[in-house]
Amino acid sequence: MTRSILPFILVLVGCSQATAERDEPVREDVGESGVLEFELDLAGAVPAGKVSAELTILRDDVPLEGVNVWITARMPGHTHTESAARADDLGEGIYEINDLELMMPGEWTLELDAEAEGAHDTVTFEILVE
Numbered sequence: 001m002t003r004s005i006l007p008f009i010l011v012l013v014g015c016s017q018a019t020a021e022r023d024e025p026v027r028e029d030v031g032e033s034g035v036l037e038f039e040l041d042l043a044g045a046v047p048a049g050k051v052s053a054e055l056t057i058l059r060d061d062v063p064l065e066g067v068n069v070w071i072t073a074r075m076p077g078h079t080h081t082e083s084a085a086r087a088d089d090l091g092e093g094i095y096e097i098n099d100l101e102l103m104m105p106g107e108w109t110l111e112l113d114a115e116a117e118g119a120h121d122t123v124t125f126e127i128l129v130e
């Protein structure tokens with residue numbers, strides 16, 4: 001995993017001078033199958049309600065277009081309904097998650113399921129809703 005994270009960090013540092021004071025952290029992870037890389041531009045804690053975030057998907061460090069991305073939000077241990085959304089493809093490997101309903105304060109998991117031609121991967125990010 002650390003093998004492919006280092007290039008991301010170098011790229012981020014290289015591009016950061018234009019937006020030096022970004023306070024929204026980009027969270028990165030390699031999918032469970034090791035095929036796709038995910039960068040989620042979302043703070044670790046957000047207010048309850050509808051959440052939107054930008055997602056970048058890469059394969060072999062190259063932004064990947066045409067991915068079908070579904071997001072399922074759950075609260076582990078809670079029995080209420082989960083929340084789901086499909087991300088919009090903005091092109092150039094960027095996807096927009098819109099109006100994902102995180103209605104209750106507490107710990108949520110965001111499960112991302114990404115499917116492209118010849119590639120399928122999933123990743124889970126944790127988020128605190130306040």
Ligand SMILES: [Cu+2]
Binds near residue numbers: 080104
């Ligand atoms: Cu709950």
